[in-house]
Amino acid sequence: MTSPILITGTNKRVGLQLSERLAEAGFDVLAVNRSPAAGHHPRIAHFQADLRSTEERNALIAFVRNSYPSLRGIIHNASLWLDDDLDNLDTMFRIHVEAPFHLNRELGDLLRQSAKADIIHICDDSSSRGSKSHVAYAATKAALQNMTLSFAALYGPDVHVNAISPGLLIFKEDSTPEYQAKALNKAVLQYEPGAEPLIQAVFYLLESNYSTGSNIVINGGRHLRRN
Numbered sequence: 761m762t763s764p765i766l767i768t769g770t771n772k773r774v775g776l777q778l779s780e781r782l783a784e785a786g787f788d789v790l791a792v793n794r795s796p797a798a799g800h801h802p803r804i805a806h807f808q809a810d811l812r813s814t815e816e817r818n819a820l821i822a823f824v825r826n827s828y829p830s831l832r833g834i835i836h837n838a839s840l841w842l843d844d845d846l847d848n849l850d851t852m853f854r855i856h857v858e859a860p861f862h863l864n865r866e867l868g869d870l871l872r873q874s875a876k877a878d879i880i881h882i883c884d885d886s887s888s889r890g891s892k893s894h895v896a897y898a899a900t901k902a903a904l905q906n907m908t909l910s911f912a913a914l915y916g917p918d919v920h921v922n923a924i925s926p927g928l929l930i931f932k933e934d935s936t937p938e939y940q941a942k943a944l945n946k947a948v949l950q951y952e953p954g955a956e957p958l959i960q961a962v963f964y965l966l967e968s969n970y971s972t973g974s975n976i977v978i979n980g981g982r983h984l985r986r987n
């Protein structure tokens with residue numbers, strides 16, 4: 761494994777599917793999780809780190825710097841979709857903002873060693889309009905989206921930095937039929953798409969030679985409806 765794509769939050773749902781599809785396509789992947797790895801693929805190496813922890817984040821950075829001469833990319837997928845209890849803002853800031861900031865800053869030179877290098881921030885379409893029910897989540901995802909612009913300007917043209925902003929991808933396992941019906945009704949394309957649209961957007965960005973500082977919105981036309 762010479763120049764992997766570092767992906768955070770890969771032990772379930774979108775991150776697990778994304779890491780396996782990238783490995784099947786021939787990319788080497790360094791999968792970072794706070795819990796023991798799920799799944800196995802010869803092209804996927806695993807590192808366990810809770811990105812809320814400064815110490816564990818620093819241990820990850822040290823491991824990467826000691827293990828690889830370069831990085832093909834970093835995909836910041838790790839996330840918690842928490843409500844607005846007071847302690848949750850700090851937690852989501854650590855995961856959505858602080859960890860991507862430090863990983864980008866402290867691994868930028870390894871990205872520059874790769875012939876093509878991409879940073880991809882997985883954001884959220886709710887950042888464009890706010891969220892009454894998840895104020896802190898939307899705000900921290902908006903900060904991650906803003907960092908896309910800063911890092912794209914800072915790291916270009918050697919490293920491309922882009923955002924993907926989904927609306928709905930996969931419902932939580934415990935979401936009720938009533939919640940699901942209400943959420944589906946908010947978009948023009950009223951179905952649960954799964955991880956595939958995000959995976960397609962990642963492959964586009966990894967292949968694109970003319971995208972940086974951009975934001976790919978995947979929301980089923982949510983912005984076209986007023987409810």
Ligand SMILES: NC(=O)C1=CN([C@@H]2O[C@H](COP(=O)(O)OP(=O)(O)OC[C@H]3O[C@@H](n4cnc5c(N)ncnc54)[C@H](OP(=O)(O)O)[C@@H]3O)[C@@H](O)[C@H]2O)C=CC1
Nearest residue numbers: 769770771773774794810811812837838839926928929930
């Ligand atoms: N699902 C959807 O409909 C939508 C998703 N998105 C975004 O897409 C991305 C993937 O979504 P989805 O798969 O549903 O996300 P999930 O919430 O299901 O999973 C997120 C991943 O991040 C990991 N993670 C959480 N906290 C930490 C931490 N402190 N350190 C390391 N890893 C951590 C989780 O690990 P663990 O299992 O240990 O918690 C999990 O692997 C996320 O960024 C999400 O915000 C945006 C809009 C809609």
Ligand SMILES: Nc1nc2c(c(=O)[nH]1)N=C([C@H](O)[C@@H](O)CO)CN2
Nearest residue numbers: 839840841927928929930931932943
């Ligand atoms: N980390 C996560 N972020 C988000 C999730 C999720 O499950 N994990 N889910 C959503 C919802 O699908 C929402 O977009 C509509 O129900 C948003 N972010």
